[in-house]
Amino acid sequence: MAEDPRDKFHVLGRPTPKKDALLKASGRAEYADDIAMPGMLHGKLLRSPHPHARIVRIDSSRAAALPGVRAIVTGSDFPNIRYGNLPQTRDYLPLAIDTVRYIGDEVAAVAAIDEDTAEEALDLIQVEYEPLPAVFDPEAAMQPGAPQVHPLAPGNVSASSIFHFGDVETAFAKSDYVREDAFETQAVKQGMLEPHACIGMWDNIGKVTLWASKMSPYVVWRQLAMGLGIQPGSVRVVQTFVGGGFSGGKQEAMPMDFCAVLLSKKTGRPVKFVHGMDEVLTIGHMRHPMKIWLRTGTSADGRLLAQHCKLIANGGAYSSIGGFSMYLAGAMLNLPYRVPNIKFDAFRVYTNNGFCGALRGHTIPQLCFARDTQLELIAAELGLDPLEIRHRNAIQPGDVTANGFRIGTFAFDECIERVAETSGWREKRGKLPKYRGIGFGCGSHLSGARLMGHSASAAEIRVQEDGTVQLTTGSTDVGQGADTVLSMIAAEVLGVEAEDVRFTRVDTDSTPVDPGTFGSRVTFFTGNAVKRAAEEARRQLAEIAAQRMEANAEDLVFRGREIFNPRDERQRISLKDAVRWGAFRLGRIVSGRGVYAAGDENVDFRTGYGNLSPAYNPSACAVEVEVDPQTGQVAVVGFWGADDSGTPLNPLGVKGQVLGATVMSIGHALYENLIRVDGQVMNPSFRDYKMPLATDLPKLENFQHASVITWEPEGPFGAKESGQGAGTGVLAALANAIYDATGVRLTRLPMTPENILSGLKRVRETDRQRTP
Amino acid sequence: MAKGRFAQRGSIVKDLMTVSLRVNGILHEVAIRPWRTLLEVLRETLALTGTKRSCGEGQCGACTVLIDGRAVNSCLYLAAEAQGKDIVTIEGPVGGDPALEQIQRSFATKGAVQCGFCTPGMVMITKSLLAENPRPSEDEIRAALVGHLCRCTGYVQIVEAIQDAARELAPKGSY
């Protein structure tokens, strides 16, 4: 784009501090665990020690007799209604009734006067289990005769996504070059700093209130109602400040939420639950570990002709959002490269491990790891430059992919070139000293998905008589900056400053229903809704101001907290005076509403065909590493990324999002691994589940990210997502960098020093055998 | 052994003990159980919830407070051990603390705060760092942060915020 679209903006496009930053930085933001209510009790959950067992009997009498214990609940205290994230896979219960399916599965809950007592009470609850054979490996679980994790899932297949577009067999036959590679990825946890926390209250007239750290309060609202067997209207979910989520448990109703409200019902008091971090790391909610087989056929000049991807995901004991997870992996295999013929067979398998679901990037990073690693292998075999092969296959704006994605803006070529430029790729590639290497990796994401069920977002804007704006949506700020960018959008439309806009946290009693924060939908979907709501409010204000000033509404401009006619200086009024005049003289309230639902198109999740999102975004990056040849330790010494996130409405926020996603992926690639042995998590601790620290990253001058700016017409003021795409190419980039540095090609994550060292030994052995 | 309301040195007191804690300049006399950590007393007895409860193991730094000017994980420190010591938490002294406030401002303006859960700990270690080393190099800043986990920011904007705070707090032009 020749000119920067942000030059037209007055508020948008400026780096804007997060609205609640000072509140948080001074310790005054109230998270769920910070809330204390009069008479509040403390809850603790009893968890299964067995990976698979029948619950024979629960005797809680000794626990109930412990002084300070006020109530105990078990699975049979709930109505035995299963709930879940997808209609066809509702397999969650608030507490297990007959069967526990993984170590950590919740069995009972206690409310007591303090945490110490609640913990002691758990020791006194006697549960008689009949251990059942368990299965931990998905391929073993698919075999006939394997223990069945769920009765209605033969072969333990929890979900599958199978599609075929075009004709891969013919395309393979026509390919000049075909190769197949296998990849394996590990279990990765969200790793947010705030453990799950909630306070439940069931009052004496049947209203259930849950204060909780949730990214999708309305999902929780519906699931709570279903699992409790009550009407959603009797449930109120109040979103507290969210201390990080990255999907997982904060996206849905958890056993703690159900138990908090039911224990409140039994005791007449509010009940608070907070997970210990070891509990957070032990329970389900994590990224799907996968085995991926990718077969790719190309022309001699490296054009992708066909891809056949088969994957088996270790889904764990429950479904969560797994059905969608499988679809999404294959769907996004269609980006950012053109693949005319594509076959995808994905199986999510139940095992007696903690269950998996969404986690920043969802199933896309794993697929990008496989695909972009293989692309490098193909390029090497065909004698093509790694950037050349990517350009050759790059999706272009206006494309329609094999699975029906209609691509709007997609500046992928520019992203590749920007990275090449900033990283010094062409100067470095092949010229770095031994054991130092640079690797490239690409990926993509989308801006909100059209899921089945409720996908739309709504916003309400009220302009108050002091000229400030009350902005209400059902979307949550979870730290990503939604509060700020949505306020900025409203401010831009209404001609005020972002600080004039107050952003409400979600309360299902008063905010509009909304899917919540996930899938990078908020800036896009809710942003569009906010824009529409603000435009409606502006229209109303223009009418009022026009009447007041005897002007034409169409002539009026909103800027600098004023409404004026640029061609007539006499026609000027402050925004707040217009509101007041309208309120006091005309009795009008300025209230605009907007909804954005991204159209009527739907994806046919059975065939996999359909335009999943209104916008897609490419990501490219290069990583430079230095490997210690005697220990295998990797130091990440440089990172350069470029993303087309449309028009960055808050560059300060976009920077935080892309860098944050990048660092999460670095952890995923090198350090993180939730190790399970026979269903037991061995490292449920931040000491042993290792996430990147400040010393694991390149220095500032070598850690850079660029925005390739486009104007996405579907997005609010041209914007697209920035929180997830940036992490998708990093895994392959690191794998490719390590290969460049050492000649060790790793296809399994994490890429640990141990694996690199054994790879180095093999490489040295091969070299030794080659040299005469 | 002498018993009494006050936890005298050398006396063994069963169950509740009285401890005097000077927190943010204010002296609190609290009756607590000996096995309460400083974090628990700050949050649950004194309602100073700015200091966060997270990993409970001294890995994440969300519970960092200053004890006699030194950064300490309050989740691994008994409240009883803090008797007679000067404790500073994120809430800061009642009269205000210009250095603390500058650090908080820098964190806000540089985008160092996303979900905010690591932020109080980050601010406290920054205060401790800059008090001891007013002109830290980038490496020194990163080294100071190893006891702190952030999952949201990737640390870049946090490092930039600390550099900004150092610049603002240092005599003009010296950093």
Place this chain on the structure above:
Amino acid sequence: MTYLRRLPRFEFVSPDSLAEVCAMTAGASDGEVMLLAGGTDAILQMRRRERTPRRVIGLKGVAELAFVREQPDGSLALGAMTTLQTLLSAPVVRQRYDLLREATAQIGGQELRNVATVGGNIAGALPCADLPPVLMTLEARVRLSSQRGDRWVALEEFFPEFGRTVAVDGELVSEISLPRPAPNSAGTYLKFHDRQSMDMTVVGVSAFVVCEGETQVIRDIRLAYASAAPTVFRAREAEAVLRGCAMSEEGLEATAEMACKVSNPRTSWRANGEYRRELISSLTKRAIRHAWQKAVSRKGAAS
């Protein structure tokens, strides 16, 4: 699966003097009484219910146990309650015991170092503790105090088996003494872990070398290891290879081989025993090389 819980019930006492502490530990059985130094390990052990003492003796108030003192004979006396941070910033440590400074700087982060103590790092008897191998190569001796009096034990002999020290019957570590290092000597501590900081030591190697001034022959060499066996240990058989010899690649190779031979690294979900052996080998060579270079260049030499 043991989840971390709130601390168990205990009485807490905060004595002022070493004599008081000894009076409290006298006659108390192992499980009844616990000494709380820095707390960074002990509190977690209690939260896991691995230890449930009836009485916790807080040592942070025993001022007489926190000191860094240069003795008239040139040796260094460290009180057991000296924090790692104090150690790091003590001028005499920086000037004369650079190995100790280097190792301490690699332990944890600021918060940990501000409370963790030298005594605690030794008394915990963890095979992955970093200071014991370093102090062994500095030929440290440990003073054990009890109501019966004091006795000194060479640190090298302090850990008879996994998880145990030679302290008995109410004894506690009260002081660590380091002889004055010989001229033309230096050491280095290499601690391996996946991330750049904070991790538990996968393998730790402390190498201390004393050189002949003129010939640069290795007059003395000391090697000690963390996470290479059930206890921290000094690898005397490996030292014997290069002691009295000139530095050479073959010598390093042979030393590394011997070090692997006398090590007994375990395979756990944390790391593979074979991989640890690789690290023991590489890091032994690297550590000795580095220490020797420092010694001959007088950069780390004692004055």
